[in-house]
Amino acid sequence: MTAKLLTLLGATNPKRYLKSTLWIFVTKIISILVSLAATFYIARTLGPQNFGELNYAVSIVNLLAFFGAIASSTVICRDLVKGESNQRSILGTAWTLIVLGTGITIVFAVVLAFYLPHDQITLYIIGLLCLAQICSPFTVAQNIFYAKAETKRLSFTQLGVHILVSLAKIIAMTQNQGVLVLAGIMFLEQLIIATLSVLLYKKYTGIALTEWNFDSQYAKKLALDSVPFVFISMSILVSGRIDQVFIKYFIDITTVGLYSVAVQLTEIWQVLPQILLAALFPALVNAHTTNKIYGKRVLALTLLLSLYCVLVSLFTIVLAPVLVPLIYGTAFIASVPLLKIYTWSLFGTVSGFLITTILVTENQRRIQIMVGILPMILNIILNLLLIPQYGAAGAAWATVLSYSLAPVIPFFFSSIRQKCTSATVS
Numbered sequence: 001m002t003a004k005l006l007t008l009l010g011a012t013n014p015k016r017y018l019k020s021t022l023w024i025f026v027t028k029i030i031s032i033l034v035s036l037a038a039t040f041y042i043a044r045t046l047g048p049q050n051f052g053e054l055n056y057a058v059s060i061v062n063l064l065a066f067f068g069a070i071a072s073s074t075v076i077c078r079d080l081v082k083g084e085s086n087q088r089s090i091l092g093t094a095w096t097l098i099v100l101g102t103g104i105t106i107v108f109a110v111v112l113a114f115y116l117p118h119d120q121i122t123l124y125i126i127g128l129l130c131l132a133q134i135c136s137p138f139t140v141a142q143n144i145f146y147a148k149a150e151t152k153r154l155s156f157t158q159l160g161v162h163i164l165v166s167l168a169k170i171i172a173m174t175q176n177q178g179v180l181v182l183a184g185i186m187f188l189e190q191l192i193i194a195t196l197s198v199l200l201y202k203k204y205t206g207i208a209l210t211e212w213n214f215d216s217q218y219a220k221k222l223a224l225d226s227v228p229f230v231f232i233s234m235s236i237l238v239s240g241r242i243d244q245v246f247i248k249y250f251i252d253i254t255t256v257g258l259y260s261v262a263v264q265l266t267e268i269w270q271v272l273p274q275i276l277l278a279a280l281f282p283a284l285v286n287a288h289t290t291n292k293i294y295g296k297r298v299l300a301l302t303l304l305l306s307l308y309c310v311l312v313s314l315f316t317i318v319l320a321p322v323l324v325p326l327i328y329g330t331a332f333i334a335s336v337p338l339l340k341i342y343t344w345s346l347f348g349t350v351s352g353f354l355i356t357t358i359l360v361t362e363n364q365r366r367i368q369i370m371v372g373i374l375p376m377i378l379n380i381i382l383n384l385l386l387i388p389q390y391g392a393a394g395a396a397w398a399t400v401l402s403y404s405l406a407p408v409i410p411f412f413f414s415s416i417r418q419k420c421t422s423a424t425v426s
């Protein structure tokens with residue numbers, strides 16, 4: 001089925017993309033299962049209050065991580081596919097921009113951490129997570145593997161790191177260590193991934209990072225093409241994390257822990273569409289420039305992902321009363337009704353991933369910005385209105401409603417409507 005989809009997308013070498021997709025898929029699934037086992041054990045050990053404290057600190061840092069999208073990996077991958085000879089300039093320029101964006105993220109996260117009322121332990125956790133952000137620019141080297149559809153070594157390396165880190169977290173819990181140690185392990189994870197990404201890149205290409213160079217003209221182009229991704233990342237991160245900040249402000253930290261369960265069990269299902277779209281992106285770029293039935297191919301991918309979201313949401317609703325106490329323990333039973341609501345946000349999230357991929361392929365910056373910023377604004381407004389009245393359930397509904405706006409926005413533009421019409425008719 002995947003091979004047929006790749007052929008439909010216009011891939012000139014479907015087997016290469018299929019192998020790349022399979023390597024990413026298999027290693028990612030194993031990694032997720034191991035990480036989830038560790039997360040479930042941590043949640044059971046910490047309980048709702050401490051688990052909420054950890055997730056709250058993560059939310060504070062991730063809330064501002066969108067500045068790093070000033071050099072979007074999707075744009076970088078697209079440019080590497082189109083112009084392999086400029087690899088040193090593409091990656092060197094991207095690295096520089098990400099360093100600047102990460103610096104802004106850290107500054108704002110520290111300011112926000114001191115501005116909002118926190119326990120001292122929360123400040124320490126936020127500090128460690130900010131250190132982890134410093135490692136992120138070096139992972140830009142991974143884009144060469146995705147652009148060339150050569151992901152085997154990268155995928156197995158990431159899998160090995162996730163297994164070791166998950167084991168370290170479990171061991172820390174068995175030794176009665178707290179959330180601060182877990183935050184330290186999360187920092188080490190990012191440091192190891194960044195280091196191995198650089199080493200793999202050097203081994204694969206024979207090019208050292210010192211050979212990268214900064215191209216001011218390309219920097220302007222990359223930043224301009226990535227501006228929509230800043231808004232999209234802002235929308236995803238703010239919409240996905242601001243609710244937990246508001247829940248702590250309006251309710252308490254224990255409710256944040258309960259709400260985090262619904263978020264985690266929904267985010268699990270986002271991984272498969274992300275893997276599929278990341279692996280197929282080079283093929284989609286090639287299809288856009290060479291094939292006349294590009295619209296039909298996008299439509300086929302849309303229908304496939306929509307069916308996936310509906311089936312997963314129904315599955316989650318039916319099994320939620322069993323899954324939550326089985327995985328997290330009876331202390332988290334109050335998360336069940338939250339999960340039944342929050343799971344419907346999957347459709348809007350996955351649709352957003354697909355829309356972003358399509359719009360960057362077609363370089364529709366203006367529409368990308370609208371897709372990013374409007375759902376975020378709606379999410380903040382709905383959280384402020386619904387949480388005081390309906391509690392955590394209001395936050396879940398705010399997420400579902402705001403995320404559902406993303407797939408609708410492009411149809412307000414005539415260029416998109418015309419393409420959809422021509423794809424349907426032809």
